[in-house]
Amino acid sequence: MIRIVGSKLYTLLFFIFISCFIVAYNTINFASTSNTATAKPQTQPVDLNRQFRPVSYHNDVKPILDSRCVACHSCYDSPCQLKLSSFEGIDRGASKKSVYDHERITAQEPSRLYIDETTTAGWRKKGFFPVLNEQTSSPEANLNKSLIAKLLQLKRDNPLPTSGKLPDTIELDLERSLQCPSLDEFEEYRRDHPLWGMPYGLPPLTQDQENTLLSWLQAGAKADIQPSLSAAAAAEIEKWEHFLNGPSSKQQLVARYIYEHLYIGDLHFKGHPAAEFYKLVRSKTPSGQTVEELKSIRPFDDPGIERFYYRLRPITSTIVDKDHFVYELSDGKMQRLQELFLKPEFTVTKLPGYDPQSAANPFNTFSELPAISRYQFLLDDAQYFFSGFIKGPVCRGQAAVNVIRDQFWIAFIKPQNDFMQESTEFLAENNHYLRMPASEGEKIGLISWLDVNKLQQQYVDKKETFIHKALLRHHDVDFNLIWDGDGHNDNALLTVFRHFDNATVVKGLVGKTPLTAWVVDYPLFERIHYLLVAGFNVYGTAGHQVTTRLYMDSLRMEAENNFLRFIPVQHRKAMRDSWYQGIDAKLFGFFDKPLYGIDKETAISYQTSDYKKEFFERIQQRLGPAGGEPDLINRCLKEPCIRANGSPYQQQADGMMRQLADLKGYEIEALPEVSFLRIKTTDPEKDLVYTLIRNQKLSNVSFILAENLRRQPEQDTLTVVPGFLGSYPNIFLSVLIQQVPEFIEHLKHARTGAEKDLFYNRYGIRRNNPQIWQYYDWFNQKYLHEQPGTAGFFDMNRYENL
Structure with missing residues (x-):
């Protein structure tokens, strides 16, 4: 047998695959490719025999849209790009183009609400068609020429069955060919898909x-005048915009660094109402004037004008959990930023430009900012920045997130003054090797990718030499190298969960000890941000998307190698081999890559042979409050495992949830990846909620395709979390507290299709269950009540037909 080795061959085969895909590329088969059908059949008029009453958009209509329509129609993955989370989105209308397309050979023109166009006429020129009446206005025409009205009427005329599974004609696959009919095409849509009324x-x-x-x-369909900013909010905006638009070169470089890291999240002023959030943007206009946001794709794109301003734009769309992660602004935060970036003595000799080759590389752009300041800035809010990687647009899609495991833990290398000063010089001298795929723009191909990949390997070699010279010569490889959260910051340890085609990051160590773990240093942290967030274009080509995925392979292995340094030398290779099993891993020669850090033994004296478990348990103990709350359900280390101030109901339920969390393999076969479980008590106000996360085991995550061939379902595990985790519930479950033991036993034995059907008949809230909206409202309201400010509406696009 011929043994095929080498990561270059692995990469080459990926590009061959993508090239074949592109050659065979076919446009998604929508109902029509034109806004105007060649034939205009007489459409069914909407019933006008209804009581007409004046209603307010903000007071009456928006609450309905938020609680029913935003469940699917928000963010980039809105079907037909119809965003119902704001009036501007409704007015923009729908499109036959999909934002997510892993086959396109040329970059797509962006269609970001509030940015790429701001007028109705402008959106029509970009191919969006109306869902409201835009012809002669009259009460009759306003209904009969409204797609929203017709889709509501279609649902009313053709109700779904109220029990059992949905019929096969209701397609739920996220990759399905969407039917996006214009008004002239609706009659054909109604005839072909009578059950496809809204809500879908x-x-x-x-x-x-x-x-x-x-x-x-x-x-x-008019919008009310939105309330203006409060005086307190206006004052905070003015203060922060003044801070971010300082005139000196030092202030300008610092502001650029802050902007390129905060632009994607939702900013909130500490102490202000929980529902008030802002985006940090680049604007043509200064403070005090209407924001005119620049239309750049990436935050480091050339602004195209000599002078622009960093501005805070209020977020007026409904907050949805899948893209909501919060960075808090306060006087304390401004003081911290000044301490990190403005008080240190350093000189900015020249402001960097915006040419793609240079701007895509943060180690080039910000070489004159102290590395320790940059790193501490990221560590201070590590969960926020990892949420950018996880909730950013790159993470929608199975092929994008199968680069990570279903569950893993993260710790960070401690920033040390002497080492970080040398690191600043090292990174500046070697920034050429840290060139990112985004430096090639949308035209990146095989040759360019191989160059970038080769530079990455050369960087890792140089990094290893530097670490031994500058760090390990003076420090042992022990717990003192791990960031301790400065004694109080609970961002010190993180857990990431992947849910097939999306993911979640939380503070602390959640779940049982995972298969893999990461230890992240500054250059790695920065590169992940510029790969998956700042440098990623969701409208980009297939080549851009694939090279992003491939580069992340290298970064993941670098983080894993950092962790392996803390494991005894003789056990490192065996541990890494357990992460990369299966024919594809061997076929593509991943283990020809060096296992770094094998020359220096760890100074940690382990007491057990379960090194990974002991390593993190001892770190969490050392960190104290910075290590996060202990997981008393999935890892009860010492009885009694009772959460502080827990009610009798919570203590009773937690005990049963510990039994549930011990299930694994085929015992949890009936569960999807994310389930919200409502445990009913005698008092509905005291009902409890837990999230059940099925962690799917793969032999390796080295391959972008054929995930089913690498599945090891007999090794799946279950994580049970009090409260909420995840933005996309796959199923709602409901059980009386006294029936939880029976629920657990029923789940364990639900293996066949018939047994699973009985399980969901009894405990599941299926998509067509008339009570599903009551449960959706209850879960949303409880989430918003328990986590005001960080919570948003859950998304139903992945709710399964079980």
Whole structure:
């Protein structure tokens, strides 16, 4: 047998695959590719025999849209790009183009709301068609020429069955070919898909909700004047915009660094109302004037004008959990930024430019900022920045997130003054080797990718030499190398969960000891941000998307290698081999890559042979409050495992959840990846919620395709979390507290299709269950009540037909 080795061959085969995909590329088969059908059949008029009453968009209509329509229609993955999370999104309308397309050979024109166009006429030129009446206005025309009204009526005329699974004609696959009919195409849509009314694949609105929406549409679908900013908010905006637009070169470079890291998240002023958030943007206009945001794709793109301003733009769209992660602004935060970046003595000799080759590389752009300041800035809010990697647009799609395991833990290398000063010089001298795929823009191909990959390998070689010279010569490889959260910062340890095509990051060590773990240093932290967030274009080509995925392979292995340094030398290779099993890993020669750090033995004296478990347990103990809350359900280290101030109901339920968390393999076969479990008590106000996370075991995560061939379901594990984890519930479950033991036993033995059907008949809230909206409201309200400010509405696009 011929043994094929080498990561270059691995990469080459990926590009061959993508090239074949591109050659065979076919446009998604929508109902039509034109806004105007060649034939215009007579459409069914909407029933006007309804009570007309004046309604307010903000007071009456928006609450309905938020609680019913935003469940699917928000963010980049809105079906037909129809965003119902704001009036501007409704006015923009729908499109036949999908934002997510892993086959396109040329970059797509971006269509970001509030940025790429701001007028109705402008969106029509970009191919968006109306869902409201834009012809002659009258009460009758406002309904009969509204797609929203027609889709609501279609649902009313063709209700779904209220029990059992949905019929096969209701397609739920995220990769399905969407039917995005314009008004002229609706009659054909209605005839071909009678069960595809809105809400799609879910029960209809109540009659009162429907009447409210139809009354608003009938009256012309107008938006109320939104309330203006409070005086307190305006004062905070002015203060922060003044800080970010300082005139000196030092201030300008610092502001650019802050912007390129904070632009994607939701900013909130400490102490202000929980629902008020802002985006940090680059604007043509200064403070005090209307924001005119630059239309750049990436935050380091050339602004195209000589002078621009960093501005805070209020977020007016409904907050949804899948893209909501919060960076808090306060007087203390401003003082911290000044201490990190403005008080240290250093000189900015020249402001960097925006040419792609240079700007895509933060070690080039910000070489004159002290590395320890940059690193501490990232560590201070590590969960926020990892949420950018996880909740950013790159992480929608199975092929994007199968580069990581279903569960892993993260610790960080401690920033040390003497070492970080040398690191600043090392990174500046070697920034050429840290060139990112985004430096090639959308035209990156095989040759360019091989160059970038080769530079990455050369960097890792140089890094190893530097670490031994500058760090390990003076420090042992022990717990003192791990960041301790400065004694109080609970960002020191993180857990990441992957849920097939999306992911979640939380503070602390959650779940049982995972298969893999990362230890992250500054250059690695920075590169992940510039790979997956700042440098990623969701509208980019297949080549751009694939090279991003491939480069992340190298970064993941670098983080794993950092962790292996803390394991006894003789056990490192065996541990890494257990992470990369299977024919594909061997075929593509991943283990020809050096296992770094094998020359220096760890100074940690282990007491057990379970090194990974002991390593993290001892770190968490050393960190104290900075290590996060102990996981008393999945890792009860010492009885009694009772959460502080827990109610009798919580203590009773936690005990049963510990039994549930011990299930694994085929015992949890009936569960999808994310389930929200409501445990009912005698008092509905005291009902409890737990998230059940099925961690799917793969033999390796080295391959972008054929994930099913690498599945090892007999090794799946279950993590049970009090409260909420994840933005996309796959199923709602409900059980009386006294019936939880029976629920656990039923789950353990639900193996066949018939047994699973019985399980979900009894405990599941299926998509067509008339009560599903009550459960959706209850889960959302409880989440918003328990985590105001960080919570958003859950997304139903991945709710399964079980």
